[in-house]
Amino acid sequence: MTQHPATPLPPPKERRRLREAAALTQAQLASRVGVSRETVRAWESGRTTPRGRRRDAYATLLAQLAQPVPSGPAPEVAPAPAPAPVTTELPATAPVVIAPPDSAATHPVLTPGQSTLEKEPVQGDEPEQGDEPERGPALLPAVSEPAGVTAPLTPAEAFDALYAFCAPALVRQAYLLTGRRELARESVERAFQLAWQRWPEVAVDRDPAGWVRAAAYEYALSPWHCFRPRYRHPEPPPADASDRALLDVLLALPPPYRRTLVLYDGVGLGLPETAAETEASTPAAANRLLHAREAVAERLPELSDPAVLHQRLAELASAERLRAARPPAVRGGSERRARFWTRAAIAFTVTLIGATALTLRTAPTRYEPPVPPGETVRGVPPRAAPGPLSERELELRAKLREEMVNGPERLVPQPE
Structure with missing residues (x-):
């Protein structure tokens, strides 16, 4: 059997320059080749190399x-229609999507008997997608990248x-x-409030949507919500x-399994x-995914197919009417929260400085020995409560009055 030589490819930087x-x-080139945008990104960065067809x-x-x-008169291009206004309202009948269409590439199906992936993607090896099952609509809104170069956006406009792109799907x-x-x-x-506070960091991130998604998942799965009074009682379940x-x-799964299942299958x-x-x-993520699928298939056998x-x-996420706040309200809330914590830090610092100054002002400058505790003197009757004196007390009072001496000699003990 003869093996045909591999088709020559330009270097990764040249591939990107040609595109x-x-x-x-990357999404348009991926649709022409029949792969996902992430695969094209890996080819152009040199992390992987395509193989086969x-x-x-x-x-x-x-x-x-x-x-x-070829040079020639440029064809006339019809003006593009004005884009529809973006809304964050999520009607109950709207289709749910979680990933752009170019990233909706299917994943290899994992059988319950596998402990890890059958084939890990390695350098120079790209998994085939011909045998992968068809996937339904993803859980993120579909967008198309602009063909032309637009003016740079301000930080508020970019946020x-x-x-508008990520919030509706992230709520679901x-x-x-x-x-x-x-x-x-x-x-x-x-x-998103945390993202706005760290916008210089988020804006240059390779995947800003993934950064926000990870922050939202961490906050949603925090175990401290069970101690909040508003979240102690369950909410009404879905009608269906x-x-x-x-x-x-889903809620019966451990949080790491639930998160892995939503990220991979949702x-x-x-x-x-x-x-x-x-x-x-x-391998750990693959095991979590397999165990989560087994738990779902055990109680709902009709969902054994990924x-x-x-x-x-997707249908469960779209069944609920969930509404996200407006972007200006989120940015305003982030700024108010930042101002509150800044003022709280300043007030705490001023209080600490004032307490330190007061302590230094009122603290003694030399050592003062403590006052020793009093000693018990024998022979002195205990103090009686107000009231009539007893016969013994009357006799003692008369004796003391008779023997009372004026002057220093009263302190000299007298022999009996």
Whole structure:
């Protein structure tokens, strides 16, 4: 059997230059090759190398992009329609999505007998997607990247755009994790408030949506909420019986298993990305996913298929009417919280300085020995309460009055 030589590919930097020169986004190039945007990003960074038919398709596309464009009059381009206004209201009938369409690549199906992945992605090896099952709609809003270069956004505009894109889906994801509508909204708002406080760090992050998602999940799964009076009693369950059963199964899972299941089967992340976000190794994340699927399939056998489970998670998240706050309100709340804690820190510092100064002012400058405790004198009768004197006390008083002497000699003991 003869083996054909691998199709030559340009270096990773040249691949990215060719794509940018053709005014193509990673999502558009990924749709042409038939892979996900994360795969194209890995190819252009040099972390992985395509193999097989994907390598041939990718090399052919890059060769076409490298060909010079014939000169001629530029074709007229119809003006793009005005984008629809972005709203954060989540109607109950709207379809639920958790990941952009270019990242909705399916994952290899893990059987309950596997303890880890059958095949780990390594350098130079890219998993095939031909045998992967079809996935339903993801749990994030679908967006398309602009083809042209726009003017730079202000920090507030960039934050509002990220919030409008991620907040509606994050509220639904947090609801799957907690089963509480109010806690889901609060978790997303606190995560975005923290993101606004650290916006210089979040703005340059490789995945700002993932940064906010991790913060929202951490706050939603915090065990301290059980001590808050408003969250001691359960909220009304979903109206549909199947939704109630699925939500009960999810809430019965341990928090790490629940988070792994939502990220992999709900959001549609890959196993390495899920392991990184849950701060676990890839084999540990695979085991958590398998155990979570087994627990769900044990109580709900119809959800043993990962594709069906993904669809049911999307339906459960979209069944509830969840509403996210407006971006200006979130930014204002973050600024008020920052001002409050700043003023509290200043007040505490001033109080500490004042207490220290008062202590230094009133503290003694020399050693003063403590006053020794009093000694008991024998022969002195105890003090009596107010009232008539007894016969013995009257005799003692008369004796003392008779023997009382004036002057210093009264202190000299007299012999009896």
